[in-house]
Structures are given as structure tokens and as C-alpha cells.
Amino acid sequence: MKAMSSHHHHQQYTLHFLAWKIEISHGGQVPSNRTPIEVYTDGSKINDQTGSAFCAIANEAITKTWKAKLSSANTVFQAEMLALKAAIEWANTANEDVNIWSDSESNLQALKSFNVKSKITQVAQMTLLENARIRLGWVKAHIGIKGNEIADTLAKEATTDGIPASLQFPKVS
Secondary structure, three states: OOOOOOOOOOOOOEEOOOOOOOOEEEOOOOOOOOOOEEEEEEEEEEOOEEEEEEEEEEOOEEEEEEEEEEOOOOOHHHHHHHHHHHHHHHHHHHOOOEEEEEOOHHHHHHHHOOOOOOHHHHHHHHHHHHOOOEEEEEOOOOOOOHHHHHHHHHHHHHHHHOEEOOOOOOOOO
8 A cells, every 4th residue: 555645735536426526636736727715614522512614715815714503412523514515505606616625534425425314415415416616625634734724723613602503413323
């Protein structure tokens, strides 16, 4: 097995899944004729409080931030999925190329899955399938990618000051 370089501009590979148009780029820039908006998403759980957040960066300036506070019953996975859904819905209104980054491989895998029970994930999938200008990417956490660090901070803040969000996630049996 080749060791992955920790440098976040390592070679890109885009995975193609079945008939889905949902593609995940790994690490780095997605080639485009226009500079896309870069959106970073994250979820956090501190002292049994759960927060969800994203930030959008265009021309190196933060152009949008979003924070939500979830219930203590919600997991970090759910918080990260909510952040992705919120970012996807926001990107859908932007009318521009948008790259949405997450450091949660499990959430990105869930978005590619055929067997999705969560309404939130389903809504995110439908939007992605309708809008080819939105791309998803995975970034490695805690390696100094500015947007990802900002999203991480916002998600931590959201555990105390986020707008309350009630989530319809299926009960895990």
C-alpha cells in the first residue's frame, strides 16, 4: 500500500458511483473554468451539546456562515449531515459552482448510498442530483485548511449559541 501524503494537494481522484452523479473529490482543488465558492462543513459535540455549522469562502473572504444547535440526543454524524444538507441547500440557491467539503467520510458515503432512511440525507441527495454545479469533497481534518478550521470553530460555538434545529432522524433500533 502506498502511503498517502499528508499534503492536502495530493493527487485527486474522483470516485464514480453506479448511476449517481454524486462525485467525491479527495483533497485539493476541483478544476473549473470559474473560481468556485468553497464551503466547509462540520459537526461537534461538547458536554452533551451538539452543534452543526458551515462557512462559505469566495475570493478568500467568508461570505456566509450558518450554525445550528441540535438536541443532546443527536450524534456528531447527524450534526455533520445536517451541516452538509444546509450547505447543499444554500449552494443550490447560489447559482454558481460550489465545492462543499467535509472531513466526515461516513457522511459522504451516506450521501452516495442507495439505502438511505434519513429524510435529511434524502433531501440532500435529491438536491445534489438536480444540481451539477455542486460538488462534494473530502478534506483531512486538522491539517490547517483554513476553511475547515473555521467550520470546526463554528460547530463548536453552535453547541452553545446555534439556532435550535429539530431533526427528523430515524430512531436507531
